[in-house]
Amino acid sequence: MSFFDDVKKFGRNLTDKGKDIVEITKLNSQINSEKENIKELYRKIGEQVYEDYKNSGESTYGELCGQIAEIEAKIKELSDKVLELKNASKCPSCGTEVNKQNAFCPKCGTKIAQE
Ligand SMILES: [Zn+2]
Numbered sequence: 015m016s017f018f019d020d021v022k023k024f025g026r027n028l029t030d031k032g033k034d035i036v037e038i039t040k041l042n043s044q045i046n047s048e049k050e051n052i053k054e055l056y057r058k059i060g061e062q063v064y065e066d067y068k069n070s071g072e073s074t075y076g077e078l079c080g081q082i083a084e085i086e087a088k089i090k091e092l093s094d095k096v097l098e099l100k101n102a103s104k105c106p107s108c109g110t111e112v113n114k115q116n117a118f119c120p121k122c123g124t125k126i127a128q129e
Contacts, residue, residue, distance in 0.1 A: 103127075 067079035097103055102111050107124035118125055 063073060063075055064079050064082055067073035067076065068083075073079050097111065100111075101114050103114055103126065104110070105112050105119035105122060105124055105126065108119060108122040110119055110121040112119050112126050114126070114128070116126055117128070
């Protein structure tokens, strides 16, 4: 084999390596995208389990569901503080944020309790 054949072969190997790298990057990106799909399904399973727990009051994952319930209570508490600072409340009927100066919900017309 001549020197020039070696050079050509070397060059082709480099090109193949380049293609491999592109292909590997593409495949890894597909793998990551599929992993994201799994995560999304995990999230949906979790939501469904928690929904069942709220409806039935029991679950194999009761302890974890209880933690979510605690966090939800904390979020409610924090949200109430925000509403208080904004001098607003939530419409008891549709949940729209209503300024306390309003006597009625601007969205659904429900009377807002005045304090
Ligand atoms: Zn309303």
